Amino acid sequence: MPKEWTDKQERQYEHITDSQKEQGASPERAKEVAARTVNKNRARAGQTKTASRSSVEDKSPQQCGGQRSGRKGPKGPTRDQLYNEARQRNIEGRSKMSKSQLAAALDRKKNA
Template sequence: MPRWSDKDQRQYEHIKESQRDSGRSEARAKEVAARTVNKQRREEGRTPNTTTQGTGNPNTPLEDRTVDALRNIASNLNISGRSKMRKRELIEAIRSRRS
């Protein structure tokens, strides 16, 4: 786990308990809480990672995903030249590779 401040730890515990109260499993509650705290830290610039490694929700259309998420998908599909592609180009390359 990253080095969190006392405030971050309190926020984590609060979110985790809230998730548990909503009926989530312990593991899922911990995951949601950690992701939320880490996202907050990224947005505040308190961590060097400004983008995530994720590919977005698989149920979300490609057009609604971020360019970073599309680049991660393209990376998983070994699409060359992805770093210089625009969003539309990434979507087209991903669709052609998946077909």
């Protein structure tokens, strides 16, 4: 675990990792989910040098509770997450695109 994490964040990481494994996730996936959760909470608390807009403005991992992981309600990444990926891939016109348009543009870029 990174040295910047507090004892509480390390305990949270271990708890999430164990919980994910109990739910059937692979050890690698469990560690990834736990690290992302702790790091997002750190970003929301202002404990990191940089933080994405979606980390700061989106729901906390505890509030989200798997809403975007194949359950009812909104599925897949948020529009902001798609926009950030489109920005990284230099997709033109991204600022005027809707969520579905961003997803389609990213799919075209990946398949090209």
